[in-house]
Amino acid sequence: MGAVVAVALTTRWPLVGAVLALPVLPVATYLFGGSGILAMVIAAVTIEVIAARGLLTTGTVLVIAHVALSSIDLEQRAVVFDPVGLMFVGVFFVIVYAFGYNRHSQRRRRLELQRSLAASQRQQRLTVARDLHDSVATSLTSVVMRSQALELSVTGEDPADARVRTELEGISETSRNALEQLRAMLRVLNTELPDQSTEAAAPPLVRDALHNTVSELRAHRLKVETDVVLPPEDRLPVDRDAVARILVEMTSNAVKHSPSRSTVRLDCRVGTTDGSPRFLLSMTNAVTEGTLPYGGEDALFSTHIGLASMQSRATDAGGTISMGPVAEAPSLWRTALSLPIVE
Known part of the structure; x- marks a missing residue:
């Protein structure tokens, strides 16, 4: 009865069951006149459960302890040294321990595989979120801002101008709705950014990227x-x-937060930091009073993914990025990127 209790306790409280199972083998041998098969089975079950639970050190100690206790003869009150018997008991318990260890290893591999698959799926979702933000969301933001700017430029009262304003309002509203739906999807997909992503298209030359940035900023007045x-x-x-x-994210933020017809300064050069050549890029723009990038009131134009996206990409490239109000002019916002140049 005590042996059954020991096994039952082992499944719930492994260490308690292991301690209670230690005297089972010598006591059973004493009570049943040398027939300790049942006791060995009970001890074997205990060792297997302990090893399967991942308590490998405890399982090893139990194997050694049970082998040692099997040589105790309570009836004779002596230690009986039988090399063949000890070897048989030792091999038996080692095999049982191996079964438990195998079960533990399979469970561990299964959990590792599940975690790996979950991490892979999460990585894919985060990559999709970042790429959608950097491409589709930025383009939609540009459409919204341009259509709103064109609405303000059409001031005539004739029917043709009225139709143009109506069409522009429709484009703006449709784009805002699409952008709002996209932002909602990005918030679901994104909780943190991945370390790496695979890009299909070849990146543009640095000068071309700068030219595109200047054109985009000027297109938004x-x-x-x-x-x-x-x-x-x-x-x-x-x-x-x-x-x-x-640069795309910098441009998007400048368009969203700069007053109309304000000045954006773009600086780009190769400098030296701590004796190492660095690619230095900065954009400084005015911000509308009462708003700051990543902290504006219009949730449509910000999911805060852009900040994390820039930081992630800069880190992946071995660089750093800083952003915030200019100390000597709080109405200006500066984003500065520093990337290493490998000679």
Whole structure:
């Protein structure tokens, strides 16, 4: 009865059951006159359960303890040294321990596989969220902002101008609805950003990315001042994809938060930091009073994914990025990127 209780306790409280099972073998041998088969089975079950629970050290100690206790003869009150018997008992318990260890290993591999699959699926979702944000969401934001700017430019009272305003209002409303739905989907997909993603298209040259940025800012009625001093493209080994993606996000934030016809300053050059050549890029723009990037009141235009996206891409490229109000001019917002150049 006590042996059954010991096994039952082992499944619930392994250490308690293991301790209670220790005297089973010598006591059973004493009570049943040398027939300890049942006791060995009870001890074997205990060892198997302990090993299967992952308590490998405890299981090893139990094997050694049970082998040692099997040599105790309570009836003779002596230790009987039988090499053949000890070897048989030892091999038996080692085999039982191996079964438990195998069960533990299978469970551990199964859990690792489940975690790996879950991490892979999560990685895919986060990659989709970031790429959608960097492409579709940014493009839709541009459509909304341009259509709103065109609405303000059509001021005539004739029927043709009225129709144009109506069409522009329709485009703007449709784009806002699509953007709102996309943002909602991105919030569901995104909780944190992945470390890596695979891009299908070749990234643009740095000069082309800068040119596209200037064109986009001017298309939204922003004045652009540039100070770009770069070596030839073939002598600028920098992560072009990171530069292009971060420039897109910088541009999107400047368009969303800058007052109309305000000035955006874009600086890009190769400098030296701590003795190492670095690619330095910064964008400084005014912000509408009462709003700041990543903290504005219009939730439609921000899911806060852009900040994490830029930080993630800069880190992946081995660089750093900083953003915030300019200390000497709080009405200005500056985003500065620093990437390593590998000679």
